Amino acid sequence: xxxxxxGADRPLGGVLCRSLAAKYEIAAVGEAEETGEELxxxxxxxxxLCDPAGVKDILDGVExxxxxxxxxxxxxxxxxxxQELLDRIARGTYVLAMAAVEARIGRLVLISxxxxxxxxxxxYIVAETWAPLPRAEAESLAPHMAELVCREIARQGQLEVxxxxxxxxxxxxxxxxxxxxxxxxDALTRxxxxxxxxxxxxxxxxxxxxxx
Amino acid sequence: xxxxxxxxxxxFGAGGPVGAAAIRSLKDHYTLRCTDVxxxxxxxxxxxxxxxxxxxxxxxxxxxxxxxxxxxxxxxxLEACQGMDAIINVSxxxxxxxxxxxxxxxxxxxxxxxxxxxxVKRLIHTGPFHTTLGHNADYWNDAGVVDDVPLxxxxxxxxxxxxxxxxxxxxxxxxxxLEVLTFLYCGFRPAEILAEExxxxxxxxxxxxxxxxxxxxxxxxxxxMPNPYEVFFIASPSPAGQFRVDKAKxxxxxxxxxxxxxxxxxxx
Numbered sequence: 001x002x003x004x005x006x007g008a009d010r011p012l013g014g015v016l017c018r019s020l021a022a023k024y025e026i027a028a029v030g031e032a033e034e035t036g037e038e039l040x041x042x043x044x045x046x047x048x049l050c051d052p053a054g055v056k057d058i059l060d061g062v063e064x065x066x067x068x069x070x071x072x073x074x075x076x077x078x079x080x081x082x083q084e085l086l087d088r089i090a091r092g093t094y095v096l097a098m099a100a101v102e103a104r105i106g107r108l109v110l111i112s113x114x115x116x117x118x119x120x121x122x123x124y125i126v127a128e129t130w131a132p133l134p135r136a137e138a139e140s141l142a143p144h145m146a147e148l149v150c151r152e153i154a155r156q157g158q159l160e161v162x163x164x165x166x167x168x169x170x171x172x173x174x175x176x177x178x179x180x181x182x183x184x185x186d187a188l189t190r191x192x193x194x195x196x197x198x199x200x201x202x203x204x205x206x207x208x209x210x211x212x
Numbered sequence: 213x214x215x216x217x218x219x220x221x222x223x224f225g226a227g228g229p230v231g232a233a234a235i236r237s238l239k240d241h242y243t244l245r246c247t248d249v250x251x252x253x254x255x256x257x258x259x260x261x262x263x264x265x266x267x268x269x270x271x272x273x274x275x276x277x278x279x280x281x282x283x284x285x286x287x288x289x290l291e292a293c294q295g296m297d298a299i300i301n302v303s304x305x306x307x308x309x310x311x312x313x314x315x316x317x318x319x320x321x322x323x324x325x326x327x328x329x330x331x332v333k334r335l336i337h338t339g340p341f342h343t344t345l346g347h348n349a350d351y352w353n354d355a356g357v358v359d360d361v362p363l364x365x366x367x368x369x370x371x372x373x374x375x376x377x378x379x380x381x382x383x384x385x386x387x388x389x390l391e392v393l394t395f396l397y398c399g400f401r402p403a404e405i406l407a408e409e410x411x412x413x414x415x416x417x418x419x420x421x422x423x424x425x426x427x428x429x430x431x432x433x434x435x436x437m438p439n440p441y442e443v444f445f446i447a448s449p450s451p452a453g454q455f456r457v458d459k460a461k462x463x464x465x466x467x468x469x470x471x472x473x474x475x476x477x478x479x480x
Contacts, residue, residue, distance in 0.1 A: 052309070083286060083318045090376060091313040098367055136328065136387040138321070144383075145317070145376055152375070153367040156347045 007068035049092030070146035082138035160198035173208020225303030232267035237425030247281035283319030320377030324384035411479035420470035430466035
C-alpha cells in the first residue's frame, strides 16, 4: 500500500517514516526544501499543500494519507507569521482532503494535538467526546482548524478520517514514538463501520493526566 | 457593559450590500469608520453585484471616516479598531480558493484579536446559514431549526471558511472577555414587492435589506448577552416553520418588519 505522509521534515514525520517504511511504500512530503530527518529510505519532496496542482501530483497512486503537518508545523517569525500559520494549516488541509476525495482515496489519518484539551481542570477525566478548548492564539487554533476541516469534509461521506491527538513526542506526559506508530498503523488498517459520515477521534497518550 | 448606545463603530467589509444596509441604519446614531479592501469612493459609484435593487454603500462625510483596510493584514485591522466602541465584520469572499481563507478565516482572526487587544467589548460577526449543502447532514429536511444548531458546512468552500472564522471568533469570545454576536443570513431581498413578484413564493430564510440594517442597531444596543458568543438567525418569520427566529426578538429586541406575505400567498 502506498501512503502519502505529510510533515516529513518534522520529528514525528521522521519517526513514522522510519517505522513504517518496511511495511508501506511512503511518499514523504514536507514544507522545508530538504528534510533534516532520517526517513528510513523514503523519498522526500518539498511540497506546498496549499497548491492544488502540486497536491494532485503527489497523490498519484496513493491509497492512504497520514497528515502529520498540523501536529508540529513549522512556525515562522514576524508580524504575519500567525496569519500564515493559520492559513497554511487550514487551507493546506482543505486542499489535501478535497484532493483525496477527488482521487477517491478512502482514508486520511490526521494527527492533531492533545494540547487542545489541556485547559480542562487537571482532575477532569477528559475523553474524546469532550469539546476541544483551543486558546485564542494561532498556534493553538491551527490544529483545531485542521480538525474542523477534516471533520466537515468527512461529513460528506466520501472520505474516512481518523483523527489521532498526540501529546508531545517522547515526553513523560506525552506520546511515545512506539505508541504513535502503533496508533497510526491501527488507524490505517482499522475496519470502519461504513457510515456516511466517517470521522473517528482518538486520544493517544502514554503518560500523565490524559493517559488511560 | 457591552451595550453600545453611542460612540464609534468600525465596519469591515462596508462596501458590500450588508455593509451598505448597516451604514444606512447606523449613520445617524454612531460615528462610523467604514472600511473595505477597495476605496468606498469607487464602490459608492457602482451598482451592487447583487443587482440593481440591492443597497450600495453610501460615502459618508465627516465626522464619519472611510478607509481602505485589508482584513487579512493584522496591522491594518488593529489600526482601524483603535478608539472604537464596537466592531461590525461583514467582510466576505465566496468562491476564491485563496481569498476565501484569508478573508473569511484569517480576517476573522485578525478582527477578533484586534478587538481583544483594543478592549472593544462588543463585536458583531456575520456569516451564512446554508439551508441546503447537498449532503445528508445539512438541515434541509428539518423543521424548527434554532439559531444555536451547529453548522455543518461540509466541504463547501464559502460555508466552510466562514464556519472556521466563526469558530475562531467564538474562541476569542470565550477566552478574551469579548462579547460576540454572530448574525447568520441566507437570502436577502428588497422590502418592496413588485406587482409581478406577488404569489411567486419566497425562501424560508429571507430578510429584507432594510431589516438587515435595523438588526445591527438592535445588536449594538442590546443588553449584555447570556453568553460571550451568541448566534442569531437574521430572517423574517415564515409560516413554513423551518427556521425559528425568536431568539433575535428575545435577546436583541429585533424582529423583521417585512414578512413577504404577498409573496407566499396565492394571488387573487
